[in-house]
Amino acid sequence: MLLTITTTHSPATDLGFLLHKHPDKLQSIELSHGHAHVFYPQAQEDRCTAAILLDIDAIGLVRNGGDRGSESFSLGQYVNDRPYVASSFMSVALSKAFSTAMNGKCANRPELVDVLMPFEVNISVVSAPKGGELLIRKLFEPLGYAVTVQGHTLDAQFSEWGQSKYFTVQLKATTKLKDLLSHLYVLIPVLDNEKHYWVSQHEVEKLLEKGQGWLGDHPEKEQITKRYLRNIAGLTRNALSRLVEGDDAPTNEENDEVDVEKEKLHTKRLKAVLGELMASGAKTVIDLGCGEGKLLKMLLKEKQFVRIVGTDVSHRTLEKAMQRINFYDLAPMQKERISLMQGALTYRDRRFDGFDAAAVVEVIEHLDLNRLKTFERVVFEFARPKTVVVTTPNREYNALFETLKAGDMRHTDHRFEWTRHEFEAWANGVCDRNRYEVQTKPLGDVVEGVGGPSQMAVFKLI
Incomplete structure (x- = not known):
């Protein structure tokens, strides 16, 4: 898959400064499912072209749990168009290869960042199965691009089969390079609508960041937003709503008191757990019930931890965690530090053995009491880790949430929520039966008479 960016700005070789890629060098960037190669087919004073070529490992897509291709036929996982069309893979490649330029930075020639330059972009193949040429034009023309679209037949020898969903696209405009790259980053996957990564709130933040200054005024902003986020309604x-109201609008889907408080509390909780794990001196840590990997991401940033393992009963949740920590894009040494595995906390698993510390964050309340x-x-x-950090909600604090009725729990999947006394009694019982000692602590802002919204127990092996 090839995409080229050409300018006739004088001197055209300023493009090399903006992209932070030397015209005389071939550079390769490792991606989660292959490589992106950046090179310059031409670099003269009057015309300069930078090319980015994607080399996607189609087999690796399946083996590494990424894009699985169409499931409509038996070989759909392996026989698909992912290596040949501009899709979300191209967006990621542009972001990794030209991140500095996309963010509007140029250390050697900062004055070039805001210069309007004539650009011509050629995308060898895009897939537009829903909308075709009309959609391509509706996305790019309002941004000032002159758009040339060439459709392709399914098979030249069988014209009766009609047109394919694939197009070659040329875009021309005089604009800033950082704006051009942001447009491509957002709109290429909008055309294709088949993301190779998990779409979550994180993608909302990226969309708003890359769409700043142009998406809010785009006549197709609703369609762009829906397709970029894979039509996930929330x-x-x-x-x-944030495009209309500005970035200061709340990011929570529900926007109610409980959700806002939970978001603030979750950050405090993870920081507190991280602090306990670091204070324990642990080198190896297992996150039991790691969820979507928020704690794992924090652990990766601390050099103290030489081995980090996350486990969860849900395979889909583990895929989200892999995405959150950008596992396939990690440097080789970072990859060696962390691993994820599927497992349940109600069955003995020898893979859990031998760790200095374990974190069990907001997990036990999802278990039936008899388990x-x-x-x-x-x-x-x-x-038997040397240190175990367990957190769970404090039921007494629920009375402060006006949206919760008496007896309601904070989550429909919670099987129980303990008072401070109940939690301490359970923790002390664990110590008596297993030769641990424990210290319980409130988490979040403490209110007299009810305690904190959450509570933590730090167990130490005797």
């Missing part, structure tokens, strides 16, 4: 509503004894044996009797 994320789309969130993004569109807690099994959980206790799995973690404290068999795995």
Whole structure:
């Protein structure tokens, strides 16, 4: 898959300064499923072209759990168009190869960042299965591009089969390079609508960041937002409301008191857990019930931890965690530090053994009470980390949420929520049965008479 950017600005070789890529060098960037190669087919004073060529490993897409291709036929996982069309893979490649330029930075020639230059972009193949040429024009022409679209037949020898969903696209405009790259980053995957990564709130933030200054005024902003976010209703509503109201609008989908408080509390909780793990001196850590990987991402930033493992019962949730930590784009040494695995906390698993510390963050309340004894044996009797950090909601604090009725729990999947006394009693029982000692602490802002919104127990092996 080839994309080229050409300018006739004088001197045209200023393009090399803006892209931070020397015209005389071939540079390769490692991607999660292949490589992106950046080179210059021509670099003269009057005309300069930078090219980015994607070399996608189609087999690796399947083996590494990425894009699985069409499932409409038996070989769909391996026989697909992903290596040949501009899609979300191209957006990621542009972001990694030209991140400095996309962010509007140029250390050697800062004055070039805001210079309007004539550009011509050629995209060898894009897939536009829903909308075709009309959609391509509706996306790019309002941004000032002169658009040339060449459609392709399914097979030249069988004209009766008609046109394919593939097009070659040329874009021409006089604009800033940073704006051009942002337009391509957002709109290429909008055309294709098949993302190779998990779409979550993080993608809303990226869309708003890259769309700043142009997306809010685009006549097709609703369609762009929907397709970029794979028509996920909650994320789309969130993004569109913030486009209308500005970036200061709340990012929570529900925007109610409980959700706002949970978001603030979650950050405090993770920081507190991280602090306990670091204070323990642990070198190896397992996050039991790692969820979408927020704690794992924080652990990766700390050099103290030489081995980090995340485990969760849900394979889909583990895929989200892989995406959150950008696993396939990590440097080789970082990859060696972390691994994820599927497993349940109610079955003995020898893979849990041998860690200095374990984190169990907001997990136990999702277990049936009659399974807690099994959980206790799995973690404290068999795995036996030197330090175990457990957090769970404090039921007494629920009275402060006006939107919660008496007896309501904070999440529909919670099987129980404990008072401070109940949590301490359980923690002390665990210690008595398994030769640990424990200290319990409130998490979040403490209110007299009810405590904090969440609570933490730090167990130490005796």
